[in-house]
Structures are given as structure tokens and as C-alpha cells.
Amino acid sequence: MIRLDRVGLTTVQDAGRPGFAHLGVPLSGATDRGAYQLANRLAGNSPGAAVLETSGGLIFTALSDLNFVVTGADCVAHVDHRPLRQNSTIFLRRNQSVEINYMRSGVRCYVAISGGLLGPQILCSQSHDVFSGIIPQALSDGLEINVGIDSGSMSSLDGITTYQPLECVQFDWGPHYDELTSDAYKRLIDATWYVSAQSNRTSTQLSNRQGFALVMGDLPSIPLVRGAMQLAPDGQLIVMQADHPTSGGYLVIGVVLPTDLDRLSQLEVGASLQVVPNR
């Protein structure tokens, strides 16, 4: 069991809610899937185990001996005031505390406790979906969370590099790519895009300083998928992340490659990047 002494910017996430998108329920789950899967693998957990996804301000205390691991963004974090090593399993004695202060680079890190977090589910998942407001367990300071049985099969992996920001996002063409004029295409590729402050677990929003207004007719709403890159008429690019709406009516010009999508979700507000079609 662990106690959340301070929640900070933290939610519980797992592999999400597959099978309900036709009812308008997003998949949800961890935004950086690679970092989430790595955390569970290192902790010896099953692939869909629930973890803490945090952007900082988190303090928790072990109420029994346990193993845990922190992956994802490069964070300033401590175990009883000693700096913590990311991407490797750490043994925590009863009453020891872990503090994840803030992100040095990146937006979210993942804290997997060996055994996985056990908590209430809605529609088969513990994930906190910010877009839909599906919150199986609201976190509050002092809350105690049960942990499953440690499998004892923690692993270590060589060659895990620390988080590096992405500078170029690759995408495959999307269902509406043929609606782009050659001029719009050129501007899309040539522009430097900036991560805007409206980005969150629902989408990463990108704007550019040249402006990109489009004139387009009515489009029927189509289902959206994770990574779908919508071009809004005001020229913003809206890339769907974990809690994305299940359908939308703007042009879907591309779909970001899965590995780039994880890293895109980690970019801070104001970060600049290029978008590049994958060939």
C-alpha cells in the first residue's frame, strides 16, 4: 500500500478503455505509451497494470516494503531527499517517501509500483479521462492506494536513454490529405510549429506564426484515432492524444507515427518542431 501525501499534477492511468469508442468513450490511458509500458515491464507488472502519471508536485510514502520505477520525462525526484535514478527498479522500505518535484525536460513521468495500483474501475479501467470526466478514483492528499502482489520479476534493461525532446514529427497521410492544396501542403511542411498552451491529455495543439487560414466546405464528422492530425480552419494542427474525442469534423490530413506520438505528448508549451510526411 502507498499513501499519497501530496497529489500534485497526478492521475491514475492504465491501458485505457478499449471497446467503447462507438459510444463516444475515448480509449484514454497513459499518454506516453512507450514510457508506461517500460515502467510496467521494469517493475515486473502485467502490461495493463495501473500506474501514476504525474507532471510533478507528487509525494508518496510506502506503507509496506515495495519496489517501484520512474520512467518518461526527465524529472527532478528524490527518495528521502536523495536523488532518484530513473528507468531502473528502486527498493523502498516501509515509511520511506518519494518526491517527484518537477519535470526538467518533458511533461509527464510514470511511477509503476511492483504489483500495480488496485483501485475502482469505470468501464473496465482505472484511467482518469480528463476529456470525458470519467474519474474512477479522485486523488486527494492523504489517500491510501492498495498495491497488487509483486511478481518478483523486476527486470533491468540496458540502453535506455534519458528523455530527449522531439524536433520533427513524422506522419502518414490521413483520410483528407487530398483536400490540401499544393500551397497549403507547402506551408504545412515549411512552417515551424509551436506547442500551444491548450495542449493536454486530450490533444497536442500546434500553431504557427505565419497563419494558415483555410477555406473549406462542410465535411461530415469522421471517427478520430490516436495520432490523427486535424487541421482546423484557423490553421491550428490538433493532434489527438489519449483522451481524444472519438469523432470530429475538421480535416484529418495525417496520422502521427505511434513512436513520435509518445514523444510529441512530452513536448512542453512553446517547444518548436517541424511536421514531416513519412515516405
Add this chain to the structure above:
Amino acid sequence: MVTRVRPYGREASIVDGLSEGVAASLRAQVIADCTAAELTVIDVVPAASTLVVTHRERDGELVRRVLGALHVSSTAVNVRHEDLVEIPVRYDGDDLTEVATACSLSIEQVIALHSNADYQVAFCGFAPGFAYLTGLPKELRLARRSSPRPRVAAGSVAIAADYSAVYPRESPGGWHLIGSTTTSLWDTHRDPPALLQPGTRVRFVSVS
């Protein structure tokens, strides 16, 4: 009408060119055919004229083969429900004046047109409990706003393109807001959680 099956990124495939109402009726068949072919599908999501299947990256080709072999009817399969849901609306939306101007109508005419029409849920999407309602009078058809609002209040009654809808909870949104309701569209403690299901008939009743 020509249907096409294409990749939609690495982990999804899309069928487009479907007639209105056909996509929703194909969902069960797609799940059955993929299961018979021993393919794991994650989500099968119909919309107005498209159907999207999400799957594992390595199954893309096989899923598209199943979708290409679907027997697609060219006429709408109408799921007619007898249930009629009446939704009381206060016509006080932030875009009401703008909508009236854009449609060259008075505010009273917008309200009369919107509240005298018969609607039916074509499909669900966007957010939990959000139903796309067909039946919007032609006079009220407008393109979506050029820039979505970061926050639209729960219960907002909105229109865009051929549809009307009610936002189940606060969310971003690009539709024109014409009114508001206190009716709850989505409640995880209710069974089923969604008030409006595909096929449900809906009427908006003006309250002041």
C-alpha cells in the same frame, strides 16, 4: 456510391463512401467477420459515411481484406425506435444571434425551426453521451465555427452542418451554441449510461 478501404495511420483502417445510416448498421458484421478471421479489433466506430476499425499494427492488411469483402448495402438501414425523448431547451446560446444573421433569419425563426423539427440519433461520437441528431432543417445548416472553443458548457444545445446535438459535459467544441438544457445526457450510474442511443427520436421543447 463507391466505398473505399484505406489505412488510417498504422493502427486503424477506414471505410468511406458509405450511405447515410449504413455505417452504423455494419458494426456488428465487422466485429463478427474480424472475429471469424481471428483478428483482434480494439474499436469499431461508425460515423456519418465512414466506419473506422482500430487494430494492432501488424493486422492492418488482414483487417483491410475483411473490410474489403464486406457486403455493403447502398441504402440506409433505418433503425427506428419508438422511444421519443423530449429535451427542454432554453434558447440562450452565445451564438444564437450570429446563427440568425448567418442564416438570414430572425432569432424567433431560428428557435421555431429548431424546436419544430423531428430528430433522430444517427450515431454517437465525440464524447460519452454525445449523439449526432439528423433532422436539422435545411435553413439552419452552417459550417462549424472556424476555431473551436476550448470550453463549451455541459447541456449546451448546438448545431453544425446537418446535425444538432447536446454537449453532455463541459468540453472543447466547434459547433454553434444556440441554447441550453438541464437534461443529463450521460450518467455512468444509469443503465445504459447514454440517454440517446442510435435510433432514438428526439424533440427539443422551447422553455423560457
